[in-house]
Amino acid sequence: MIFIKSTYNLILVSIFALLLSACATQKAAKIDSQIQGDVYTGTDTVEYLADGVPDRVFFATNESVLTTASRETLRKQAAWLRKNSDINVVLEGHADERGTREYNLALGERRANAAKDYLMTYGISENRISVISYGKERPVDSGSNPLSWSKNRRSVTVKAN
Amino acid sequence: MKKIKFLFLLITLIIPYKAIALIEVDITRGNLNPLPIAVSALYTDKDTNDALKKEIKIDLVGEEISKVIENNLKATGLFNPLEKKAFLQKPDVAHLKPRFEDWSLIKAQALITGKVEFKDDKVRVEFRLWDVLAAREMLALAFTTSPNNWRRIGHIISDKIYERLTGEKGYFDTRIIYVSEEGPKTKRVKKLAIMDQDGFNTKYLTLGNELVLTPRFNPTNQMVTYLSYFRNLPRVYLLDIETGIQEVVGDFPGMTFAPRFSPDGKKIIMSFAKDGNSDIYTMNLENRIVERITNHPSIDTSPSYSPDGKFITFNSDRSGYQQIYVMKSDGSSVKRISFGNGLYGTPVWSPRGDLIAFTKLHKGKFYIGVMRTDGTGERLLTENYYQEAPSWSPNGRVLIFYRETKSNSDGEGFSAKLWSIDLTGYNERLVITETDASDPSWSSLLSN
Numbered sequence: 001m002i003f004i005k006s007t008y009n010l011i012l013v014s015i016f017a018l019l020l021s022a023c024a025t026q027k028a029a030k031i032d033s034q035i036q037g038d039v040y041t042g043t044d045t046v047e048y049l050a051d052g053v054p055d056r057v058f059f060a061t062n063e064s065v066l067t068t069a070s071r072e073t074l075r076k077q078a079a080w081l082r083k084n085s086d087i088n089v090v091l092e093g094h095a096d097e098r099g100t101r102e103y104n105l106a107l108g109e110r111r112a113n114a115a116k117d118y119l120m121t122y123g124i125s126e127n128r129i130s131v132i133s134y135g136k137e138r139p140v141d142s143g144s145n146p147l148s149w150s151k152n153r154r155s156v157t158v159k160a161n
Numbered sequence: 162m163k164k165i166k167f168l169f170l171l172i173t174l175i176i177p178y179k180a181i182a183l184i185e186v187d188i189t190r191g192n193l194n195p196l197p198i199a200v201s202a203l204y205t206d207k208d209t210n211d212a213l214k215k216e217i218k219i220d221l222v223g224e225e226i227s228k229v230i231e232n233n234l235k236a237t238g239l240f241n242p243l244e245k246k247a248f249l250q251k252p253d254v255a256h257l258k259p260r261f262e263d264w265s266l267i268k269a270q271a272l273i274t275g276k277v278e279f280k281d282d283k284v285r286v287e288f289r290l291w292d293v294l295a296a297r298e299m300l301a302l303a304f305t306t307s308p309n310n311w312r313r314i315g316h317i318i319s320d321k322i323y324e325r326l327t328g329e330k331g332y333f334d335t336r337i338i339y340v341s342e343e344g345p346k347t348k349r350v351k352k353l354a355i356m357d358q359d360g361f362n363t364k365y366l367t368l369g370n371e372l373v374l375t376p377r378f379n380p381t382n383q384m385v386t387y388l389s390y391f392r393n394l395p396r397v398y399l400l401d402i403e404t405g406i407q408e409v410v411g412d413f414p415g416m417t418f419a420p421r422f423s424p425d426g427k428k429i430i431m432s433f434a435k436d437g438n439s440d441i442y443t444m445n446l447e448n449r450i451v452e453r454i455t456n457h458p459s460i461d462t463s464p465s466y467s468p469d470g471k472f473i474t475f476n477s478d479r480s481g482y483q484q485i486y487v488m489k490s491d492g493s494s495v496k497r498i499s500f501g502n503g504l505y506g507t508p509v510w511s512p513r514g515d516l517i518a519f520t521k522l523h524k525g526k527f528y529i530g531v532m533r534t535d536g537t538g539e540r541l542l543t544e545n546y547y548q549e550a551p552s553w554s555p556n557g558r559v560l561i562f563y564r565e566t567k568s569n570s571d572g573e574g575f576s577a578k579l580w581s582i583d584l585t586g587y588n589e590r591l592v593i594t595e596t597d598a599s600d601p602s603w604s605s606l607l608s609n
Binding site: 097099102106109114131139140142144 | 349374416418432439460462463478483506522547567571575599600
């Protein structure tokens with residue numbers, strides 16, 4: 001009888017443990033699916049310049065290299081800008097909070113210019129694009145964790161007029 | 162402190178005809194035995210007190226000044242001001258002739274006494290510093306000024322005492338300019354603010370309509386340079402804090418940032434960002450001539466001059482990561498000096514010339530540290546979740562910087578505060594500000 005009871009308890013504990021680990025993996029998977037190679041790939045903070053034209057691209061820590069997904073987003077922006085030749089844009093470059101303020105200002109400028117260069121190679125005239133860096137001053141997500149930081153490392157294309 | 166007594170004895174025995182060795186405070190090491198010091202209230206007679214109470218709305222100004230001195234000395238970590246309740250002698254008698262036995266009975270090794278007078282709309286404040294064990298006066302001075310300056314008198318007296326006891330200039334009659342912060346992290350409102358070094362007399366210099374960052378004092382006068390997003394154009398500005406007049410520095414077709422003055426106050430050195438590349442420039446404030454100092458496709462920023470003006474330290478990611486470099490002030494002979502693990506930024510040259518203070522990021526932690534100007538002798542003073550931007554006290558003994566706390570996913574728990582720490586790595590202190598605060602810059606001594 002004692003044996004049976006303890007087995008029963010063991011089974012209960014195992015089921016509980018299984019449930020817990022399932023929760024944990026689910027949560028990890030959720031974050032994993034939103035960050036790839038340190039770059040945010042989710043859609044939480046993304047707004048749209050037009051139907052199917054996301055307004056922002058994301059970067060890895062300390063990087064200003066455009067990912068494949070970022071280039072695709074910028075090609076969509078370029079196509080939209082070609083169709084709407086009366087619209088000018090401001091590219092706002094941002095960094096996460098894990099860097100020194102002045103370096104982050106420079107990094108934000110470098111990120112926004114990476115986006116600008118790409119738009120220009122797709123035929124958008126330089127005088128339709130201006131660039132501003134906010135460094136780490138304007139986070140979109142105020143959390144202090146890798147997912148929040150990945151959302152904040154961004155260049156956002158904003159209509160200027 | 163035993164050592165001091167012993168030294169005193171020894172010297173009087175060996176060289177009895179030379180000047181008696183008086184107390185001195187060693188500031189080169191972390192001081193675990195702060196010097197017990199009695200700061201007597203500065204004697205103010207009843208008529209003077211009544212007149213000053215009417216004039217500046219401060220009661221017992223002599224005692225208030227003594228509190229300013231006590232706070233200053235205590236904050237250095239080098240002195241231990243004793244409880245006034247234990248004092249056996251009245252301020253007026255003590256100022257004339259201290260009964261040294263009474264003061265040594267309460268273990269005071271040094272004593273400060275003084276007197277406040279008020280005549281022709283001016284206060285005259287005199288003070289004396291006494292060595293209790295040697296039963297001698299070490300210093301006596303008097304100042305005459307407008308009564309509204311009573312806190313500054315306390316600071317100037319503190320400087321004189323610090324200098325007499327440590328052999329180095331003080332840093333009390335100084336101000337801190339910083340960025341006051343309020344509101345949620347995603348919509349932070351920032352204003353330029355200035356206060357006395359001890360946190361009093363806070364004044365706000367901008368209204369918070371535009372983002373402002375990184376104010377720095379001119380070491381030779383009361384001018385300030387800072388970054389403002391006025392009209393959404395991030396540019397370096399020059400502000401006269403006496404008149405409130407400000408102007409843009411130079412005419413650059415893009416963002417200018419990370420400004421600092423040259424040691425003679427005649428130039429501003431800063432970064433200019435264009436097409437994704439930040440380089441270092443100077444502008445001469447007299448003839449407005451702009452010079453390009455670095456020319457490299459990497460990020461070059463956070464420049465700071467050596468006190469003789471011959472060298473510049475800055476951070477650059479030309480090696481792939483943010484590291485500290487030193488070059489001649491014309492931009493030649495660039496040499497990397499930081500080689501430890503991690504990223505290095507915000508180098509600031511010590512006013513004494515021998516050290517560079519910096520921020521280091523390693524394995525998710527931020528450190529404030531110092532190294533020699535050739536990069537050797539790296540010493541980390543403090544480790545935290547996030548801290549950066551050290552600024553030196555004018556005597557090069559203390560660093561002030563800002564620290565941010567971690568927030569949860571709702572942004573709760575976030576704060577930004579000013580902290581100071583001794584060059585020794587001891588005496589870390591929160592600097593109290595009315596609001597959250599960042600980007601502190603320490604002024605030179607206001608009186609010299």
